[in-house]
Amino acid sequence: MKVEKVTNHIVNWLKEYAEGAKVDGFVVGVSGGIDSAVTSTLCAMTGLKTLCVEMPIHQHADHVSRAQEHIIQLGKRFGNVQAVHSDLTPVFDTFVRQMPNITTDPQVELTLGNTRARLRMTTLYYHAGVNGLLVAGTGNKVEDFGVGFYTKYGDGGVDLSPIADLMKSEVYAVGQHVEVPESIMQAAPSDGLYGAERTDEDQIGASYDELEWAMSQNDLGKSADDFSGREKEVYKIFKSFNNRNQHKMNPIPVCEIPSDLR
Template structure:
């Protein structure tokens, strides 16, 4: 990948999106992970006003340290970036207390963390006439739907949505993202114990990239159709099935809510 050309294209695209939306800048969340590090650095290169927010909620110390390290990098590298940390732990705890006990499932509370962060990002964006920049990559957003609907999926634009994870790492090295961030195991940071993305999904990003390539080379691939592809190992079959199930189950996340047509009724 020509990282210089990709960077120029993405930065130009970000500037155009902000201009065409009639806004003045960008707001982005910084988690300490590679995706947000790359996206926030790209935002810095636009020269537009950028607010970079770390929004911890019961965050693991290691994640907090990486986020803080990257905010310092942004602050010392770009005069147009304003780094801030807003601890949402007490807000989350109050929400948890106010929810009925039967609403407090692990999945509901994990997604609530992401949606609280989205609320804070849009508060910052509204206050500064800015767009919220997403941080999802192609595997997460369009492959297995590994994001929270109306949480980290609630954004105005997605600069790295056409890059797979290995390409994000390559671009991160080019942009000067720290080795600590590039070496850290990816995690969404939404669960107790901070399980890695691989532990949650059941496959590595390298395996998921392989599955995406398989899907692209076999348009309309189904679970039944996997049996007709020769030469797949048992692990490859397992990964492909996992990928396709997640891909199909998360398809609703990429669609606008359906509207019931009343044509011929009213």
């Protein structure tokens, strides 16, 4: 990949889109991870207003420190960067107290994780609305179009997706080029939706390098029977996520009414 040219292409695309939409810039949720760090940096490089929003919900200390390090660094590099801290822990706790059947069941835990993402989406759109900004998504190609590893109407609820055509490895390459802090470059990817540290690999069962490989094999029309050992296991993991998350990747189904019924 031609990293510098790809970086410039995304920055120009962001700027042209914002100017065409007649908005002042972008709002980005900054989590302390590589995807949000790269996205916010690319937005800042447009010269347009870039609002970085921290939205902790019982957040792991490492995530908080990395997010703050990135925001401080970005603010020193770019005069168009602003930051706001929206602590959503009390909002989340109030929500939980109002819900029935809160247990330690895995399905409840997953649902509450998605609730965190949706509270953050609502917060980003509040900041976007009052400041005349667009919500910039932080999903990469593997997450958005490979395994569907995001929350529908949570981190999947955005106005535009600047890095959604980049594989995770390519996001890291751009991150190195645009000088994302080393602490973020070295951190294990995590969605930060749970109180304890839990990496993406822990949740999915495969690394992003493995998922990229599986995604490329899927594009070639391969099946699990074409592989053995760990490769077969990884391919099955990819296909399982890809199949059950099609509802995220495809347009919302619309019941079309036949003309003879109108």
